[in-house]
Amino acid sequence: EEEGGRETLNTAAQMILADHPMGIGANNIIAVANGEGYYERANVGTSNRGAAPHNIYWTTAAETGYIGLVAFMILLLRPLLLALSCGWRNRKDRRGDLLLGLATSLIIVYMHSYFEKNFFYDQVQYIFAINLGLIAGLAEQLGYWSPSRQRRRNNNNNV
Numbered sequence: 001e002e003e004g005g006r007e008t009l010n011t012a013a014q015m016i017l018a019d020h021p022m023g024i025g026a027n028n029i030i031a032v033a034n035g036e037g038y039y040e041r042a043n044v045g046t047s048n049r050g051a052a053p054h055n056i057y058w059t060t061a062a063e064t065g066y067i068g069l070v071a072f073m074i075l076l077l078r079p080l081l082l083a084l085s086c087g088w089r090n091r092k093d094r095r096g097d098l099l100l101g102l103a104t105s106l107i108i109v110y111m112h113s114y115f116e117k118n119f120f121y122d123q124v125q126y127i128f129a130i131n132l133g134l135i136a137g138l139a140e141q142l143g144y145w146s147p148s149r150q151r152r153r154n155n156n157n158n159v
Contacts, residue, residue, distance in 0.1 A: 004042075004043050004044065005045060005048055006054050006055075006115075008042045008043050008044045008045070008048070009042070009044055009052070009053040009054065010054075010055050010058045012033050012038040012039050012041075012053070013029065013033075013058035013059060013061065013062040014058060014062075015038050016032060016033065016038055016062040017065070020065065021065055021066055023062065023063050023064040023065030023068055024063055025063060028063060029052050029053070029059055029063050030049075030050060030051070034049055052117060053117070054117045055113070055114055055115065055117075056114075056117055057069070057114065059117065059120070076110060079106065079131070079132050080103055080106045082135055082136075082144070083100070083102050083103035083135045083139075084099075084103045085144075086099050086135075086139045086142055086144045087100035087103060088100065089144075090142050093142065095141060095142055096142065098134070098138060099135060099138050099139070102135055102138075105131065
C-alpha cells in the first residue's frame with residue numbers, strides 16, 4: 001500500500017485532536033505526530049514526516065484544541081462579517097466597495113487555507129493585519145459603531 005500525503009497529514013491531526021481535545025501546544029504538531037506515532041498510524045509517507053498538515057484548521061485544532069480553534073475562528077470571522085456588513089450597508093460609498101473587496105480577499109484566503117498552510121507564514125500575516133486595520137478604519141469612518149441616527153449623518157456628510 002502506497003503511503004499518503006496531504007490527506008494523511010490531516011488524518012494524523014484529527015487523531016491528535018481526538019486524543020488531546022485541549023491541544024498539544026502551538027508549533028508541536030510535527031514533534032508529537034512523529035514522537036507518539038500518529039504519522040505512522042495515519043500512513044504519512046516518510047518524505048512528509050517533517051511537514052505539518054497543509055490545512056490550517058486541522059493544524060490549529062490539533063495544536064490548540066477545541067477552545068483554540070473556536071478562538072481562531074472568531075479571529076477570522078469577526079473582521080469578515082464586519083467588512084461584509086458595513087460594506088453592504090454602504091454600497092453607494094467607495095469605502096463600502098473597498099470593504100466588500102477586502103471581505104472577498106479574506107474569503108479567498110480562508111478557502112485557500114483549507115488546502116495550504118500559507119496563512120501561518122509571517123508575510124501573509126502582515127497582509128492580514130493590514131487588512132484588519134483597513135477594515136476597522138473604514139468601518140469607523142463609516143460610523144459602523146455609532147447609533148443609527150449618527151451613522152446616517154456621517155454617511156450623508158462623507159459622500
